[in-house]
Amino acid sequence: MEFSSLLFIYAFFPIALLLYQFIPKAHRNSFLLLESTVFCGLIGAGYLLFTTLIVLMNYIFGILTANVRNKPCRRITAAAFIAANAAAAIIFTNGMHVSDLLRSVLRPVGVCFMTLGAIGYIYDVCEKKVAAEKNIMNLALYFMLFTKLPMGPLIGYGSFSRQLIGRCSSIERIGEGIELFIIGLAKKVIFADSIYPLFFAVNTLDVKQISALSAWLGSTGYVLCLYFTLSGYSDMGAGLSRCFGFTLPRSFRYPCVSIGMNSFCRSWHIPVVRRFEEMIASPLHRSRASNAVKNAAFIACWGIIGLWYSFRASLFVWGIIIGTSAVIERYLVDRKALKATSLIYTSVIIIVSAVFFFGGTMSYSLHYLFAMIGGNNNIADGVSFYLLKSYALVLLISIYASTDLFRNLILRSKKRTFKNIADAVSPIIMTAILMICTALISSSGSSGSMLGIL
Amino acid sequence: MKRFKTTALTVMFLVLTLTVLVITLFREKGSISYQENRVLAGRPSFSVEAAVNGDITRDFGSYITDHFAGRSYLLKLKGVIEINVGERMINGVYISSDRLLSANNLKNVSTEGFTEAVNTFSDNYEGTVYFTALPTSTGVYGEMLPEYLNTGAEKQRIDSLYGDLGDKVRRIDAYSILKMLNDNYIFYRNDTKWTSYGAYCVYRTVIQKLGFSPIAYDRFTIEHVTGDFRGNLYNRSQYTGIKADMLDIYEYRRGTEIVSCKSYDNSGAAHDAKLYDKSFIGTNDMYRLYLGEKTLMLRINTGLNNDKKLLVIKDDYANCFVPFLTQHYSEICVISPDMLTSDLSKLLNVNEYEQTLFLFGIENISDELNMQLLNR
Numbered sequence: 001m002e003f004s005s006l007l008f009i010y011a012f013f014p015i016a017l018l019l020y021q022f023i024p025k026a027h028r029n030s031f032l033l034l035e036s037t038v039f040c041g042l043i044g045a046g047y048l049l050f051t052t053l054i055v056l057m058n059y060i061f062g063i064l065t066a067n068v069r070n071k072p073c074r075r076i077t078a079a080a081f082i083a084a085n086a087a088a089a090i091i092f093t094n095g096m097h098v099s100d101l102l103r104s105v106l107r108p109v110g111v112c113f114m115t116l117g118a119i120g121y122i123y124d125v126c127e128k129k130v131a132a133e134k135n136i137m138n139l140a141l142y143f144m145l146f147t148k149l150p151m152g153p154l155i156g157y158g159s160f161s162r163q164l165i166g167r168c169s170s171i172e173r174i175g176e177g178i179e180l181f182i183i184g185l186a187k188k189v190i191f192a193d194s195i196y197p198l199f200f201a202v203n204t205l206d207v208k209q210i211s212a213l214s215a216w217l218g219s220t221g222y223v224l225c226l227y228f229t230l231s232g233y234s235d236m237g238a239g240l241s242r243c244f245g246f247t248l249p250r251s252f253r254y255p256c257v258s259i260g261m262n263s264f265c266r267s268w269h270i271p272v273v274r275r276f277e278e279m280i281a282s283p284l285h286r287s288r289a290s291n292a293v294k295n296a297a298f299i300a301c302w303g304i305i306g307l308w309y310s311f312r313a314s315l316f317v318w319g320i321i322i323g324t325s326a327v328i329e330r331y332l333v334d335r336k337a338l339k340a341t342s343l344i345y346t347s348v349i350i351i352v353s354a355v356f357f358f359g360g361t362m363s364y365s366l367h368y369l370f371a372m373i374g375g376n377n378n379i380a381d382g383v384s385f386y387l388l389k390s391y392a393l394v395l396l397i398s399i400y401a402s403t404d405l406f407r408n409l410i411l412r413s414k415k416r417t418f419k420n421i422a423d424a425v426s427p428i429i430m431t432a433i434l435m436i437c438t439a440l441i442s443s444s445g446s447s448g449s450m451l452g453i454l
Numbered sequence: 455m456k457r458f459k460t461t462a463l464t465v466m467f468l469v470l471t472l473t474v475l476v477i478t479l480f481r482e483k484g485s486i487s488y489q490e491n492r493v494l495a496g497r498p499s500f501s502v503e504a505a506v507n508g509d510i511t512r513d514f515g516s517y518i519t520d521h522f523a524g525r526s527y528l529l530k531l532k533g534v535i536e537i538n539v540g541e542r543m544i545n546g547v548y549i550s551s552d553r554l555l556s557a558n559n560l561k562n563v564s565t566e567g568f569t570e571a572v573n574t575f576s577d578n579y580e581g582t583v584y585f586t587a588l589p590t591s592t593g594v595y596g597e598m599l600p601e602y603l604n605t606g607a608e609k610q611r612i613d614s615l616y617g618d619l620g621d622k623v624r625r626i627d628a629y630s631i632l633k634m635l636n637d638n639y640i641f642y643r644n645d646t647k648w649t650s651y652g653a654y655c656v657y658r659t660v661i662q663k664l665g666f667s668p669i670a671y672d673r674f675t676i677e678h679v680t681g682d683f684r685g686n687l688y689n690r691s692q693y694t695g696i697k698a699d700m701l702d703i704y705e706y707r708r709g710t711e712i713v714s715c716k717s718y719d720n721s722g723a724a725h726d727a728k729l730y731d732k733s734f735i736g737t738n739d740m741y742r743l744y745l746g747e748k749t750l751m752l753r754i755n756t757g758l759n760n761d762k763k764l765l766v767i768k769d770d771y772a773n774c775f776v777p778f779l780t781q782h783y784s785e786i787c788v789i790s791p792d793m794l795t796s797d798l799s800k801l802l803n804v805n806e807y808e809q810t811l812f813l814f815g816i817e818n819i820s821d822e823l824n825m826q827l828l829n830r
Contacts (some may be wrong), residue, residue: 005524008513041570044508175460178467194539203542205602374479383602388539390600425455427462431470440535442528442544445519 001042001238003150005182005446006438012039012059014330016146017174017243021257029164032145033137039146043109050092051114058085058118065125066132078126080166081118089115090311096333104238112308117143118273121157132157138164146363153370154249154271158186159344160246169245182237182430182437188224189437189447191398194227195221196450206385207367216351218389219372223354224398227256229451230269255403259342260333261326261349265302276305281326299323310359314365318356325349358451464568477523487520488738490531490541491689494520497512527634529692532656537693541600548690550598553643554687556817557592558602571825572812573620578829581808584663585619586626586656586817587727588771590646591687594636608816615819626663628656642699645685645741646817650702653775664764664809666782669706677703679732683740701743703730709781710757717749720795729777744773750793751801752776754786765807767791767828773814791823797830804828 001008006288016035023031040048061081068074089111121142124130133139142160143149200212201217210218235253241248253267265273280301284294299320306319333342350373359365370376400406441447487830498504522528533544542549548557550796556723575792576583592599593608609629616625632640632652640652648656658668662825682698716759717727745752766772769792775798789798806809 001511001515006512007518010471014468014475018468041505042511043505044507044511047508104651113658126754139693171464172457172460175462175464178463179460197540197543201602214822249736383600386600386602394540399531420455423459426459427466431466434467434470436535437532439528439531441520442522442532445515445522 002234002447002448003240004185004437004441006441006443009434009438011040011088011184015241020068020084020244027139028169028245030137033141034142035147035290036141036149039149040144044075047444048108051144052140054085054088054114054118055136055352057221058089058121058143059136059139061085061118061122062125062132063134065122076125078122081122083230085115085122085382093311110151113148113150113152113154114143116272116275117157118152120154120279124157124278130156130161131365133157133161145246147244147246148237151230151237152271153234153238154275155248156275160294165247168396170190173245174243177244179426179430180239181236182239182434184232184237184239185437186433187228187232187235187401189232189440190399190433192225193440193447193450194394195225195228195391195398196395198387199225200208200450201387203358206373207364207380209376211370211376211378211381211384213380214387217369217370217384217387217395218355219351219358219368221391222358223256223351224395224402226354226357227252227402229399234269252389254402254404256347256399257340257343258346258350261322261329261346263324264346265322266352269305272308273305278300278309280304298327302326306357312360314356314359314362314371317362317365318353321349321353321356324410325353329447346383357380455683456544458468460497463785464770465796473524478521480520481521481523481588484737486827487526489526489689489692491686491738493768501727507729515827519688526692533692540705541803544691547687547693547809548603548723549693550595550690550694552696553591553598553641555595555599556590556592556646556687556690557599559592559593559646559817560607560611561608561820564820565578565611565821566618567821568819568823568825569615569618571828574829575804575810576622577823579664579810582804583810583812584626585623585781585812586617586660587615587626587819588648588656588813589629589632590815591641591648592815594632594641606721610815615816623781624663626656626660631656631659639700640826642683642685643696644683644688645697646687647685647741647815648774650704650774654704654778657775658815661782664811665784669709669778669781672766674704674706674804677705679703679730679743680740691771700736700773701740703743704777706781712755712780713755715752715754717747718751718753720750720793722801725749729754729780741773745754745776745788748786748790748793749816752788754780754788756780756784756786758782758784760784763809765789765804766813767810768813769815769818769823771818772813775813789828791828792818794824794827799830 001012003009012216018029020031020035058081061084063083065074065078068077092111093108121130121139125132133142138161140162142157148155198221199218202214202221205214231252238248238250249271251269253270255264255267258264258267277298281294281297284297289297300323302319302323302390303316304319306315306317307323309315322390352369355365355368355372359368371378410419413419480719484494484495495513495516498510500510504510504513528696536544537549541623543557546556546558548555572583586795588610589608591812593612596608597603612629619625619747623776632648635652635655638651638655639649641648642654652673654671661668679701680779681698681700683701684694685699688694689698714722715727715729718724725821727746729745729747730743732743734740734742734746742748746771760782760783764779764787764788765784766776766788768776768788768790772788779786785807789803
């Protein structure tokens with residue numbers, strides 16, 4: 001069940017939210033777990049079985065890890081459990097292609113987030129950042145909470161378990177949550193789905209013939225579509241969670257228009273990137289390792305982040321390019337470099353590296369890069385002008401929407417009356433946006449992620 | 455102010471969603487959609503298998519979607535948004551200046567099983583087999599599409615299909631005829647299919663190959679039955695900015711009479727049928743004017759005594775084509791293989807017919823058609 005489907009928005013979510021309000025505080029966690037179980041069960045009973053297994057497995061892993069006294073031994077144990085989780089995810093996502101029986105039962109919903117959550121939990125237990133959870137219900141809720149199950153946002157077990165005990169749920173939080181959910185829905189349904197056809201059009205062309213302009217348009221479209229999809233789902237997840245009292249971290253801080261690669265690295269999919277950095281790069285930072293080793297670890301970390309999106313060589317290359325360019329930037333670029341210069345080279349790197357994100361194979365990506373530098377002896381042709389003409393407005397509006405300009409416009413306005421008016425009309429605007437999103441998904445009933453990742 | 459804002463939004467959201475849900479669940483539900491001309495999803499039924507693999511949720515999702523309160527208005531709004539954002543395309547339908555064109559009507563399907571079944575049929579058949587694959591409006595008016603969508607895929611698909619057919623099958627090239635005549639009203643503006651005039655143009659060639667001389671155009675009296683026909687491309691896009699189409703009946707008044715016209719279902723029961731069923735005018739599916747209700751088999755007997763019998767195996771494209779053939783045969787049997795659920799040999803002996811014509815739109819040719827049943 002997609003968040004961006006009529007079934008979820010108009011049936012599951014409002015009913016779940018309404019029923020939740022009638023439950024006494026003491027039983028709210030159990031009730032939320034019940035709702036999440038129903039959610040998993042609706043995806044498929046086979047899927048529910050899979051998530052239950054993951055919960056049981058990591059419950060046992062956590063207790064076992066905590067019981068190993070000796071630190072090196074504990075680390076080895078934890079590493080084995082982490083490997084087991086990663087293997088389960090890889091088998092799960094690739095096993096779909098192996099057997100028809102598996103394909104009919106398994107649904108690849110939130111596997112990446114669940115695995116990363118599990119790995120992070122084992123790691124935290126091993127490093128004594130959190131105690132191993134004794135109450136399996138709490139751990140089950142961490143993995144299965146339906147508001148963050150499909151696409152996050154990721155949250156560490158420590159801060160999640162604190163919220164399990166004391167969290168307030170007021171109508172203000174619900175309102176904020178619904179607002180965030182609708183914003184996320186709009187990002188996905190209005191923006192991502194409007195730009196996707198541009199990328200799709202370029203992708204259907206023969207890569208050995210496309211013009212440079214088409215190639216740049218396609219890749220730019222993909223970057224925006226990717227950002228709006230991921231950030232849309234994260235916002236939906238965070239918004240829904242807030243309705244049930246959870247505060248989850250913000251995932252994106254306007255990464256599409258970053259000034260500098262390091263700034264991009266800090267604002268892209270923040271909880272996920274932080275989690276990986278914490279596990280891979282940070283331990284070295286505290287040690288006395290040389291700068292070269294630290295930088296190598298940073299780059300490797302980004303490579304693994306790439307693999308996390310989808311287990312393909314080209315995504316590893318994407319991560320390596322992002323990581324490497326951030327490292328190079330630290331040494332090469334003068335701190336006082338003009339903002340505009342940084343903005344331009346960062347955008348170029350993001351758009352060029354995206355070729356590895358969407359390229360199914362390495363040879364496709366390389367051909368595509370060759371086309372981007374005009375290697376097909378074709379700078380611009382009829383197709384590219386047609387696409388430019390059709391999508392120029394969509395691209396401009398999307399780029400504007402992917403920046404913080406609009407938010408700042410509201411926040412920085414000094415006049416109180418303006419803010420009050422904005423607040424007063426906001427419920428109406430939000431409802432209107434919801435209606436537009438509903439209209440856009442009305443024909444098929446849902447709008448799935450078309451990018452083939454996660 | 456913040457409290458007002460959040461409370462208002464929460465209340466509005468819950469009231470809106472739950473009201474819509476209640477209306478959706480409890481309103482009176484039709485089984486077909488007029489505008490979209492398709493059967494709507496029915497109430498899902500529970501089965502253990504569907505619960506295990508989650509199909510039941512998907513079915514319930516389709517049920518909610520199809521019967522969603524205000525669906526037709528929402529679709530209109532979607533159309534207005536989509537046509538103004540990005541390309542002039544709604545739901546895969548490209549809106550050119552004077553017609554709708556499908557941008558993705560050729561699905562990536564295998565046709566091997568189809569051609570194999572036709573070849574087996576012709577190998578076991580004593581008479582002659584003729585085969586015609588028809589392009590859609592996209593194949594003929596492809597140059598109206600943006601360059602990158604004008605791929606010539608239909609021509610390629612027809613060519614490769616013809617290449618896969620056995621030597622005994624006589625192929626008739628309809629594509630070139632239609633392409634050459636594309637200044638005329640040979641395809642509907644709001645549908646992928648050809649018009650009666652398009653069918654007449656191809657009939658002239660086909661009937662010569664079948665061994666007759668065609669009836670001249672000016673011998674026909676043409677009746678414009680309706681000017682309000684909007685076909686499958688309208689159903690997909692809900693776009694009304696293109697002029698509606700005309701449905702014509704070609705009548706040859708001095709020609710032979712239809713003596714009987716009977717339709718048969720899989721059980722073999724016969725019903726009276728008509729070549730032109732005007733009761734469909736004004737319904738959601740006006741194209742059924744030609745040959746009436748969709749049926750497995752139609753047997754047409756004419757007043758001719760030439761003992762010529764023809765078997766036509768076809769899809770909807772042939773519906774406006776069959777009436778032209780009636781002027782040349784004493785008996786025509788029309789089979790729709792997509793309606794076939796049991797072996798054809800139970801219905802009739804194909805060798806009673808000395809000629810068989812396969813007539814399909816290329817968009818409908820795929821292995822899903824169950825053509826194997828023709829040979830059993």
